[in-house]
Amino acid sequence: MMHQNRKSRYKHFTWGFLVLLAASVTGVALARSLDQSLGQAPKAQTPDDISSASWFFSSRSLQAPEGRRSVAQFYKDNYVPYGIVENQWSGSANGCRVGKNSEAYDEATLQNLKYYRAMAGVPTDISFGEEYNRKARAAALMMEAKNDLSHGPGVNWPCYTTEGKEGAGSSNLCLGCVGPDAIDAYVQDAGVTGVGHRQWALHPRQRVLGTGSSKRAHALYVFGEWRPEETVQHIKSVAWPPRGYVPYRFGLDSQYPWSYTTFAEIADLSKAKVQMILNGKNVSVRQEEGRKDLLVWYPTGLQRATHQNNYNRPDKDVSIEIRITNVVLDGQSKSVEYTVIFIDPEAVLKQPSEEIDSEANTDTDPDINPDIDSDTDTQVPIDSTLNAPLLQAIYQGKTGQALDLLSRGADPNARYKERWTALMYAAYYGHGDIVEELLRRGADTSIQLEGWDAAAMAKHQGHDAIAAMISRKTNNSINVPGNRSLKLPVP
Structure with missing residues (x-):
């Protein structure tokens, strides 16, 4: 267990309380649950354990590619297949039977989370531990039985158990989406001040989590086993959508929150300003009130992605420059610049490779000078x-x-x-x-x-x-x- 005075990254996060997700789930393969309504995320707490094991792996650790076609192929191979796996929950709210999900469904949920983490550039050697799965399943059953969500359910809740209460207090919660769809909702986190569910899902120190789905509810246990802070010290920031090539459903939408998190020891984003540039013109943005470690904004100048407009599916790549000014790092005001290029994976994979090579924009790295912080592409030292x-x-x-x-x-x-x-x-x-x-x-x-x-x-x-x-x-x-x-x- 971690000592209370240990200096750690999770101390920065002070999220709110609850996830509330609408029951409508889109059937579009590219992003399986986009029209969700979200509340707040679980409050920060000490993880159950900090693992100092020299190495640990779950199956199929991922490494996100960088090229245009390889990103499209990575999406096809590591995201699309997991949205069609069936839940097969064996429990029931009648009689308060917790039950289980099929192994294939839990694996699909894990692989979906790994996909997002790979794209975000954080470790993907994560797994679900049965100790935390039990708590997550018990929490999901309570949410199912009550048809409501709470991180602190009372003893009067149907199917109440102490294990379920602990799971509810330590989990991202979703009602109306389960398994891989719930992971989509947590990462999108639309309408949630501070995008707390996204922060927990993509936190670099996550190592062993828990998952539990009922018929309509899901819990992702996020305070299980974390990796030591020193193993991820090279990760100075996490942006979502990430820099480089990105499937268009992950951010090309006026109602999709964008975020930039810094893990620098001495940093302040509270007065930072975001500028988005598309085709040489500024895109209107709505910034949330800044925090020292987190900046969240909505690209309100983009078109709203809806079923009627095919979710802004582009007929060519859409390149958006991000400039974040007045970022205070180590007492100095700096700027952060990076480029997000939205692609249609299906269209990219249909193109001949020669055409892709000629169209691909490879100049996506930020300019490097004393006033530009390029910490999203930090060279990893030998360990x-x-x-x-x-x-x-x-x-x-x-x-x-x-x-x-x-x-x-x-x-x-x-x-x-x-x-x-x-x-x-x-x-x-x-x-x-x-x-x-x-x-x-x-x-x-x-x-x-x-x-x-x-x-x-x-x-x-x-x-x-x-x-x-x-x-x-x-x-x-x-x-x-x-x-x-x-x-x-x-x-």
């Missing part, structure tokens, strides 16, 4: 504590975990017992995506063990394409040692 988990993930063939570790600071030249390198393991086992990422991050291809280098290992194992990839990096021919055994140790 040697991630090296052993990286080698194990590669050995076990867990590509997503390996890529996630590299994105968080694992050394691309990590070695097992000062001998076998990460590149050697990836090449030997034929993990092309990992090899490509290791090379991109500067893995040394020249290291040899008894005459064997990574390219030779790949060639020896029959992974010719990987061997060629490594060889192109070195401009050297592949030399497979003759009459020498090749035995790979378990890292």
